[in-house]
Ligand SMILES: Nc1ncnc2c1ncn2[C@@H]1O[C@H](COP(=O)(O)OP(=O)(O)OP(=O)(O)O)[C@@H](O)[C@H]1O
């Protein structure tokens with residue numbers, strides 16, 4: 001990409017050489033894995049450029065861990081003895097600051113497996129959970145505070161089935177257990193608890209070869225070693241989405257060679273993992289950013305214009321709002337006397353740190369260059385701003401939001417380039433001097449009847465007293481400026497909005 005961003009002082013977009021970095025580092029991945037997939041896993045790791053070692057007792061592990069880049073724990077053929085070993089291994093990994101990837105094989109099919117997985121998660125030292133969609137759903141159901149969740153085991157073996165709402169489940173589980181979650185199937189999803197990505201690569205023949213999921217866990221563990229050099233330009237969620245894309249693309253390219261024949265595929269897949277390089281990601285990767293409804297529940301918007309042009313006041317209001325439970329914050333610096341250039345950049349960076357501390361999605365209004373410069377989670381544009389297609393080209397996999405006021409605007413918006421929508425003004429507002437006439441909550445259902453399927457928030461003049469009809473009309477959340485920024489207690493205001501939206505939704 002050749003795009004130059006003014007905030008980056010002549011630097012162009014960072015190029016990601018993830019696979020090259022991984023191969024240079026040749027990371028040692030210690031695998032405590034099941035009896036079925038050991039050789040396949042070791043060969044797959046070698047093919048991708050990592051160095052595998054299987055280790056079966058803590059006496060041995062304590063020597064190896066010193067040189068390790070990651071530890072994989074796959075419970076596929078668990079026994080009570082192995083369970084104690086998993087726990088000791090997690091402790092050792094923690095001591096040596098080695099990331100731990102957990103593969104909860106078959107935990108949707110057996111209560112003992114599930115209880116072991118929950119115990120391992122409870123250590124708080126898992127760096128990534130990778131399972132098929134059935135396994136991840138079983139863990140979510142067991143941990144979910146929601147009583148409607150199905151808490152019984154459902155499968156009959158280690159294979160998974162397609163689960164609806166896997167993107168939402170990944171997001172919620174990542175937040176519940178405070179670690180990134182990958183859930184695989186026809187489409188894979190990754191969430192780090194802030195962002196969500198869909199990775200639509202791979203081939204169904206991969207389910208006919210045992211261990212393709214198990215190897216993926218090991219491959220993701222290896223990828224951790226390549227994250228550090230690019231951690232300022234890519235979030236861990238997006239980074240792991242690239243790793244999933246590599247793996248899925250290797251599957252697709254193998255099928256080209258083998259045809260849909262599991263035996264030949266298995267061999268061709270090793271070859272593809274070995275030959276794949278970074279160019280394939282640039283050329284073919286179709287990682288899709290996803291915005292799930294939960295992310296938009298309480299969407300706070302603000303800039304210095306909303307707090308008497310006082311930067312410190314803005315920082316403290318945003319921190320209080322995040323602490324109170326807002327799920328998303330949009331930095332919108334607009335109007336007389338507001339900050340520009342370097343000052344705006346520095347404020348944007350401070351706000352980003354606050355959002356990151358509270359796992360709040362961080363969106364920049366209008367200023368695509370700024371969003372790229374600070375590596376925000378997303379950008380929101382109005383109808384009068386840059387064209388959506390151009391925005392998408394510049395921001396890559398960041399979340400893109402668009403304002404839509406009317407059916408006419410919906411028809412002229414190229415919705416495929418957006419991930420979420422702000423609809424308004426719901427009610428009369430004083431925060432936006434150039435706002436249009438209020439359209440009322442029904443505009444949301446009208447737009448949905450007209451084919452809008454992206455998650456929506458209502459915006460404009462929303463208070464605790466008038467928010468409910470917006471949710472009833474089909475919005476997944478409410479966007480708020482003054483009802484939080486001007487509240488006597490922004491923390492409480494945010495908390496009350498969160499409760500209100502939680503109660504209104506299934
Ligand atoms: N229907 C499908 N279409 C395309 N790719 C698929 C499909 N199902 C699975 N995959 C891919 O296969 C790989 C393994 O995922 P899967 O969900 O089958 O793991 P798993 O059930 O844990 O496997 P195992 O336990 O046998 O190792 C992933 O890369 C995933 O994207």
Ligand SMILES: Cc1ncsc1CCO
Pocket residue numbers: 034036037076077105158210211214
């Ligand atoms: C078939 C099987 N049984 C336990 S582990 C395993 C490998 C795939 O997960």
Ligand SMILES: [Mg+2]
Pocket residue numbers: 105106131132158213214
């Ligand atoms: Mg599996």
